Amino acid sequence: MIGVRLTTSLPDMKLQPAAILLFCLVAACAEAPRQPAPEHPSAAPTPRIAQTANPYATKAALEMLDRGGNAIDAIVAAQMVLGLVEPQMSGPGGGTAILYWDAASAKLTSFDGLAAAPSHTTASLRTGVDGAILPRDAVYRGGRSVGVPGTIPVLQMVHRRYGKLPWKNLFGPAIDLAQRGFALPEFLHRVVEEDHVNLAQYPDLRLYFDARGKPLPVGSLVRNPEYAKTLGRIAERGVDGLLADGGAERIVEAAHHGVLPTFMTPSDLRDYRPVERAPVCGSFLAYRLCTLGPPSYGGIYLLQVLGMLEERSGGAYDFGDPRFVHLWLEAGKLARADRSKYVGDPDFTPVPTAGLVSPGYVRARAESIDALRADPSPRAGTPPGVVASLAPGKELAMGGTSQLTVADGAGNVVAMTTTNNLGFGSGLMVDGYVLNDVLVNFSAAPRPGQSIANAMAPRKRPFTSVSPTIVFDASGRPVAAGGSAGGGRIPDYVSQGWIEILARGATPAQAIARGHFSTATPGKILVEAGSEAERLAPALRALGHVVESAPLPSGAGYIERVGNGWIGAADPRRGGNAAGD
Numbered sequence: 001m002i003g004v005r006l007t008t009s010l011p012d013m014k015l016q017p018a019a020i021l022l023f024c025l026v027a028a029c030a031e032a033p034r035q036p037a038p039e040h041p042s043a044a045p046t047p048r049i050a051q052t053a054n055p056y057a058t059k060a061a062l063e064m065l066d067r068g069g070n071a072i073d074a075i076v077a078a079q080m081v082l083g084l085v086e087p088q089m090s091g092p093g094g095g096t097a098i099l100y101w102d103a104a105s106a107k108l109t110s111f112d113g114l115a116a117a118p119s120h121t122t123a124s125l126r127t128g129v130d131g132a133i134l135p136r137d138a139v140y141r142g143g144r145s146v147g148v149p150g151t152i153p154v155l156q157m158v159h160r161r162y163g164k165l166p167w168k169n170l171f172g173p174a175i176d177l178a179q180r181g182f183a184l185p186e187f188l189h190r191v192v193e194e195d196h197v198n199l200a201q202y203p204d205l206r207l208y209f210d211a212r213g214k215p216l217p218v219g220s221l222v223r224n225p226e227y228a229k230t231l232g233r234i235a236e237r238g239v240d241g242l243l244a245d246g247g248a249e250r251i252v253e254a255a256h257h258g259v260l261p262t263f264m265t266p267s268d269l270r271d272y273r274p275v276e277r278a279p280v281c282g283s284f285l286a287y288r289l290c291t292l293g294p295p296s297y298g299g300i301y302l303l304q305v306l307g308m309l310e311e312r313s314g315g316a317y318d319f320g321d322p323r324f325v326h327l328w329l330e331a332g333k334l335a336r337a338d339r340s341k342y343v344g345d346p347d348f349t350p351v352p353t354a355g356l357v358s359p360g361y362v363r364a365r366a367e368s369i370d371a372l373r374a375d376p377s378p379r380a381g382t383p384p385g386v387v388a389s390l391a392p393g394k395e396l397a398m399g400g401t402s403q404l405t406v407a408d409g410a411g412n413v414v415a416m417t418t419t420n421n422l423g424f425g426s427g428l429m430v431d432g433y434v435l436n437d438v439l440v441n442f443s444a445a446p447r448p449g450q451s452i453a454n455a456m457a458p459r460k461r462p463f464t465s466v467s468p469t470i471v472f473d474a475s476g477r478p479v480a481a482g483g484s485a486g487g488g489r490i491p492d493y494v495s496q497g498w499i500e501i502l503a504r505g506a507t508p509a510q511a512i513a514r515g516h517f518s519t520a521t522p523g524k525i526l527v528e529a530g531s532e533a534e535r536l537a538p539a540l541r542a543l544g545h546v547v548e549s550a551p552l553p554s555g556a557g558y559i560e561r562v563g564n565g566w567i568g569a570a571d572p573r574r575g576g577n578a579a580g581d
Contacts, residue, residue, distance in 0.1 A: 003197065018411060043528045046580030051405040051557040052073055053089065053485065053576040056182060057081040061406055062174035062579060063449055069165040071406040071414040072100070076155050076163070078404050079418060080174035083433050085182050088191045088487065089555075090403040090418040092230065092242060092253075094425065095417075095434040095461075096151040097292055098158055099279060099468045101478050104497030108470065110292055113154020115147030116422075116440040116461045118264040124445035133445075134260070135471030141202075141427040142258015145437035147462075149251075151418060154274035156238045158198060162412075164172050171235035178228035179431070182220040184208070187575040189218045190502035193424045202430040204257070221334045227432025243269050255428035259310025259319040268459075275347070282357050284310060287479075287502055290468040294351040298467030299341035300466065301491035304335040306498065307362035312369060319514060321530065322539035323345035323371070325428025328499075329545065332519035333378040338365075340392040340443075341380035344453030345461045351453065364567035374544035376523075392452075401466060401485040403557040403576075407478075407566050413559075415468030417490075438462060465490040471502065478561070482508070485574070494556040508578070509567035516552035528552040 007039050033046065041287045050061035057211035060081045061074035074096075083091025090096070095115035101108050126134045139145055159167055166407075191197070192208055192215045198207055200211045205562035208216055209223060216222065233241035241247075255262035278294040282303035289306070291299035308331035309317065343351055355361055369375075380392065401419035419436070426437040442456040454463045466484035467490055480501060484493040493516060500511035514533025525540060527533045529549040539548045553573035559566050570576030 003251040016553065017561050022141055045562040047565050048409045049407050049559050049566040049568045049578060050078065051403070051482070051559055051570050051576070051578035052082065052570045053187075053402045053555055053570065053574055054082060054085050054185060054555070055575075055577050056085050056173075057404070058577050058579050060172065062581065063173055064170060065408055067165060067169070069170075070163070070410060071412040072158055073163045073165045073170055074406045075404050075414055075416050076159055076170045076408075077173055077388050078414075079151065079155060080171055080231055081177060081439070082402055082404075082418070084178050085185060086188065086402055087434045088188060088424045090151070090368055090419065090420055091433040092152050093149050093150050093430070093433045094156050094418060094420040095147065095154035095436060095438060097466050097468060098154060099292060099463070099470055100158065100162065100292070100417045101413040101470055102162060105192040106476070108210060108278050108290055110152050110278055110279045111133060111158050111274055111483050112277050112295070112461070113150035113157070113468035114189060114295065114461045114464060115150050115436050116272065116459055117442070117456055118148055118262065118268040118441060119271075119458045120263040121456050121458050123388070123441050125442055127158070127445045140422070140440055141220050142260060143262035143426065143428065144260035145425050145439045146255040146262050146264060146428070146435045147434060147438035148264060148268050148272045149273055150241050152234060153272055154238050157274045166397075168235040168526055171231045174236070175228045175231050178224045178231065181223040184220045184222050185575055186218045186220055189215060195423050197424060197427075201429040202424065204254070204427065205424060208427075215506050216266070217470065221537050224432045230431040230433060240266050243527060250430050251435065252579060254428050255301055255426070255435060257428055258426065260367060268290075270288070277346075279450060280353055280357060280431065282307060285502055286474065286497070288472045289469055289498065290472065291467050291574065293346070293353050294343050295345040295461045295463045296466050297343040297463050298465040298491045298494065299469075300343060300353060300356050301332070301335040301339055301465075302467050302469065302495050302498070303357045304338065304365065305331045305495045307357070307359065308334070308369070309499070310365035311363055311366035312371070316500050319405070319517070319534075321499070322536045322543065323516060325536055326374070326543050326545070327369060327371065328495070328524055329517065329519055329540075330378070331366070332495070333375065334365050334368070334381070335491070336519060337378045337380045337392070338383070339463070342383070342386070342453055348457055348460050350387050351455045352385035352387070353382045354414060355385035359382055360384075376544070401487070401555065402568075403468070403483045403485050404559050405468075405482050405568070407559055408483065411478075413470055413481050414476045415470055415483050417466035417468045417483050417485070419466065467491055467494050469494065469498065471498070480545075480560045482556065482558030484557070486553075489516075489518040489552065489554070492516070492518040492520060493556050495507075495554050497558060501558060508567060510558055511558065512554065512569050516550060516554060521548075524548050524553060525552045
């Protein structure tokens with residue numbers, strides 16, 4: 001559904017007014033500038049809204065709107081700030097996927113700026129040049145894991161097409177903040193602590209440690225003048241500002257650090273091109289949801305799960321009921337089995353996207369769910385349109401990301417998910433920003449004679465879970481948008497969030513506050529520790545699930561139309577916020 005206005009005979013949606021959920025304050029030391037003060041929750045919708053993972057980024061987005069910019073201008077400014085204050089999750093060294101509704105043309109499209117493999121690879125990230133299998137620890141971080149970044153190229157592409165303000169005017173907030181300093185957010189500190197990041201292993205990350213090598217405390221003043229210089233070059237020259245005058249060579253030099261060096265070359269960086277792709281859409285209740293297609297599997301997963309539950313739930317969507325949660329978990333496990341077998345970069349692998357989300361196939365998958373017992377080893381189905389014999393793939397890692405969602409006063413809506421992959425990506429920095437480790441998302445090497453959709457290959461993009469979504473009503477009007485961070489758990493978070501908002505009438509704040517479940521850990525079900533979800537563990541075990549408790553901070557963010565305005569929320573577990581005026 002690209003380039004046309006959505007028209008269906010579905011009834012008008014009914015939305016409930018709600019308050020905007022705001023962010024958790026981060027304490028600042030006396031000499032540090034404080035994070036933007038939170039707006040007080042209000043039930044009144046706003047004509048425009050921005051949701052990001054950090055208040056500084058949200059403020060930058062709204063500043064662009066105040067200057068007469070649009071939603072595209074806003075996400076560029078916000079992303080530049082996130083690369084500074086949330087460097088562990090996204091920035092110029094990562095990849096980005098964008099879903100955009102252009103109100104003037106009534107056109108929905110998506111842009112793939114995901115990081116890609118270099119022009120030379122081995123059969124998998126863990127395959128050495130001699131064919132030997134490398135230790136996992138040798139490739140998870142460091143240069144060999146770095147993919148060719150796509151964030152700046154894709155932002156430049158969408159801005160040239162849809163932006164309103166001059167490109168160079170979008171970088172002021174981030175440059176100013178990098179020069180004068182920002183208060184270290186609690187979430188950045190938490191990632192350093194919980195991921196056991198240390199200077200001995202990651203010397204490039206010294207910016208976030210004190211002179212004794214200890215992690216900086218929350219609220220510490222952090223300045224990043226190298227990042228300010230980088231943004232200044234990008235502001236003046238776009239991608240050329242990132243790569244010219246030795247920029248590409250510095251990236252490659254940095255990616256030679258770690259246990260194993262990169263195969264990437266300066267030519268790989270200069271040859272990278274973002275791709276415009278058609279979104280994948282499907283119906284759920286009285287709505288039409290549009291999201292990303294391959295190489296993202298998240299959108300297919302989302303539409304499959306919602307379709308299966310519409311078939312089997314009997315109209316009852318209650319995450320407090322273990323019987324419904326069981327159906328949701330089993331649907332997610334089936335969707336994961338399908339994605340492992342069929343989804344890869346569509347420029348390299350024919351993906352049966354239409355077949356995977358077709359009503360008949362989804363119905364058949366739903367009918368295969370046992371309502372009384374968990375399936376310990378769900379298998380992929382055979383959707384219409386399969387043209388190749390593929391073996392299931394097994395990816396190496398789960399990543400971390402950041403979600404941005406903006407609606408402007410002209411009716412444009414953008415949902416964007418951006419990532420360095422794992423927290424702090426490769427653990428390498430250059431010119432003030434972090435380099436990704438996205439190549440860990442490729443599957444393990446195929447056995448002789450096997451073909452795997454997500455196998456690593458030169459210039460190929462690994463599959464990803466990101467699934468930014470825009471929701472339309474019967475008249476084709478966008479009425480909600482959002483997505484989530486969270487690595488392989490993203491489709492779980494997003495499907496749960498949209499069920500809460502669209503099926504249960506929850507506000508974005510209420511949807512995000514619910515305890516999470518996840519099917520992303522093979523052989524196990526995770527329930528969010530300390531939440532109401534954890535109380536369902538005994539009942540789920542009785543249905544045959546292997547259940548563990550774990551922290552599940554989604555990083556989700558949603559906006560929802562109320563009347564002629566918007567309300568929104570971002571996950572307070574991550575320190576994000578939504579604000580508008």
